[in-house]
Amino acid sequence: MGTFAAPEGLIAGRYRLGPRIGRGGMGTVWRANDELLAREVAVKELHVDDELSAAEAQVHRDRTLREARTVAQIKHPNVIVLHDIVEQDGRPWIVMELVDxxxxxxxxxxxxxxxxxxxxxxxxxxxxxxxxxxxxxxxxxxxxxxxxxxxxxxxxxxxxxxxxxxxxxxxxxxxxxxxxxxxxxxxxxxxxxxxxxxxxxxxxxxxxxxxxxxxxxxxxxxxxxxxxxxxxxxxxxxxxxxxxxxxxxxxxxxxxxxxxxxxxxxxxxxxxxxxxGRLASSARYTPTQRSVPVPPPAPAPPAPPSPDATPHNTGTDPSPTCPPQNARRGRGRTVLMAAVALTALAGMGAGLAVVLVDRESEPVDPKPGRPSVPSGQASVAVPSLPSQPRVKAPAGYHVVRDPAGFALAVPDGYTRSLEPPRVFYYSPGKEFRIGILIQDARPDGPIGAMRDSAAQAPDRYPGYCDGRVEKTTHKGNPAASWEFTWNGFEEDPGPRHTYDLGWDEGGKMYDVWVSGPAVKSVEGRRHFDTALDTFVRTRPVSSP
Known part of the structure; x- marks a missing residue:
């Protein structure tokens, strides 16, 4: 692409250029005077690659004219007004209103x-x-x-x-x-x-x-x-x-x-x-495709007391305390993100391709070729950091090594869903949901993340109530827990209870939570404790 300098004289015999206002990748904008109508305007000189052939340059001009005509038809006080489009020195120039x-x-x-x-x-x-x-x-x-x-x-x-x-x-x-x-x-x-x-x-x-x-x-x-x-x-x-x-x-x-x-x-x-001075009280936007509590923009969602702490439940299911919600019983299909390829970016230097891959989570096995044991007191070795810890799955659970960089025991029959940046394991019908999020540790630690999440919870979880955030530890690491009840999103059948724990380890914050029907909170707590007890870090799988 050639170097563009302010041309002397008139453009199209009418627009006299003044000082340059700005320049971008697509063109340079000049302040100009429309000598025919005696008014100031902005004139944009569109950049054309000097290496284009005559035919390619003509195609570029034709496209410019076609789109300029369309844009010129947009009439709105908050849209720039296009006055004219002309050609000078073999390149198109767009004449617009001058916004001081x-x-x-x-x-x-x-x-x-x-x-x-x-x-x-x-x-x-x-x-x-x-x-x-x-x-x-x-x-x-x-x-x-x-x-x-x-x-x-x-x-x-x-x-x-x-x-x-x-x-x-x-x-x-x-x-x-x-x-x-x-x-x-x-x-x-x-x-x-x-x-x-x-x-x-x-x-x-x-x-x-x-x-x-x-x-x-x-x-x-x-x-x-x-x-x-x-x-x-x-x-x-x-x-x-x-x-x-x-x-x-x-x-x-x-x-x-x-x-x-x-x-x-x-x-x-x-x-x-x-x-x-405030948004309508009904403005509690919750993305409908996220059927599990997801932490607000802060680092990860929060969690309940860690397995190192005393469980809150004593063995009986509490009655739901949030107002019931008349939710429609619709089951959204689990979205599995298979492969997202980001193609080479033109005009930004060397091309770049990034592939995010979701692979089926695979049972962990100590040796290639040996089938894993889906349930019972199975004990398997997990490639991890820095040694090889062993993960035991209790009866009714099996161990999975997730490509995202962790292993844990999940109930038999659960299926994996990658919903970036989170990983979920769903029970049949999504009645129970186990969520995992890994991200950079925050300066204010897990307790800061949990408090941020809890503060935004009323805007994220319909019928949010009984929220409780506590500072704790998890296997010797700084941790924080969050426990609450809510009404669920539209596809959920009724009040739900969530247990959540986040902890710092190895420069990352790990967050594990379980959401399930409030009337089955004891079962939810069992899944939650099992996930935490068996959770270990592994090496992420970056490609299929």
Whole structure:
């Protein structure tokens, strides 16, 4: 690609260029004067690769014209206005309204995070802009603070830079099959080559709100590979500043686009917050595909007293104490994430491919070729760190060595489900669920993680009550427990009881929890204690 400098004279005999406003990967923007209408405008010079053949350059120009015409039809006060598109020196130039002000990215760099009310105002404006674009079949695909303008004086919020937008039914400006955009703000389904729709722009808006509230993207990492892993796999941790907007942020940052919060619901909640200073009391968004309690954005969910502590139950099932919920009895199919391949990223240096693999968990066996014993007092060796501890499975259980880097005993008949970043073992019909989460240890330790989770529980678990967080130990390691009752999500039949324990070991925080019907809490406690008693670290399996 060649070097672009401010051309002298007029563009298309009409637009006289002034100082450069900014430059990105797709083009350079200049302040200019429209000498025909005597008004200031912004002119964007689109970059064209000098190595393209004449035919390829013509295809690029045709695509630019086609998409510019479509974008020009979007009429909304929060969308940049396109005035004209012309050709000069063999490359296209787009003429837009000049918004006097600064980008949200500049505002954040100069003054830091914005208050929740300002973030809500920006969110409402962006939702209106996206709704107008999506109605025209246009996906923006590059929602980020640098592309959100804040007009001085009026406070108007303007979505700009449709340079990599995708128009329904048309080939995009960028080359087919290439990835363009800002990885920290890109939806996981785009990263994995899945179907892209309006939901992908909504994910990006969720990331933008996090950035506006905290000053940094929750997916910022030191390397491109780290960013991709964070977007697709890591625990999502919205900023503490999200406060009253947390249900909206978490709803937009739902990895499964089928369960992501829609534009109408997000706008309703944000407008309600702007009107009243709080979200509607019914705003307790819980992703429907997650049928087990999952910890909030903090490190892992929390847990009950460790097996080293005295069990809370005495052998009788307590009566449910939470209000009953009229839940529909629907069984969502377990989602097994088999292989998510992140293809090479164009325009970002060397290609990168990341494959996240889910393999069937396999029974641990001390020697290859020897069948494992599914139940009884089986004793098997587990490749672990740093020695070879032996795991014993009591009657009715069998030991599994999980590819994620651990082994434990689970009840016979349970099936594994990888739901990144967590691993679940489900009983038939999902009546009982064993969850495991491994992540980096936190400075405030397991007790900090558990307290954070418990503080957000009312917004995560319908009918949450009887929550109890305690500091404890697990096999000599710092630990914390969390125990509570809740009503379950829509597919759950009634009140449920959860036992959860998190502990630090080897620089990681391990979190194990069991959720089951409240009327069968003794059985749930037995599964929980067995999982903790038999849990050992192993070497993760990185490939099939």
């Amino acid at each position: 002000g600064r980008a949200l990215s500049d505002r954040l760099a100069a003054e830091g995070p914005v208050p929740a009310r300002e973030a809500a105002r920006i969110g409402v404006a962006m939702l209106g802009a996206l709704r107008a674009a999506h109605a025209r079949g246009v996906l923006h695909r590059d929602i980020k603070p640098a592309n959100v303008l804040l007009e001085a004086g009026t406070g108007r919020v303007v979505l700009t830079d449709f340079g990599i937008a995708q128009v329904s039914g048309a080939t995009t400006i960028t080359e087919t099959g290439a990835f363009v955009g800002s990885p920290e703000y890109t939806a996981p389904e785009r990263m994995s080559g899945g179907r892209t729709g309006p939901e992908s722009d909504l994910w990006s808006l969720g990331v933008l709100l996090c950035t506006a509230l905290s000053g940094a993207s929750p997916f910022h990492r030191d390397s491109l590979g780290g960013i991709l892993h964070a977007v697709v796999y890591d625990e999502i941790r919205p900023p503490a500043n999200a406060g009253p907007l947390l249900p909206v942020v978490r709803g937009l940052l739902e990895r499964d686009p089928a369960h992501r919060m829609g534009a109408d619901e997000a706008e309703r909640l944000l407008r309600g917050y702007l009107d009243t």
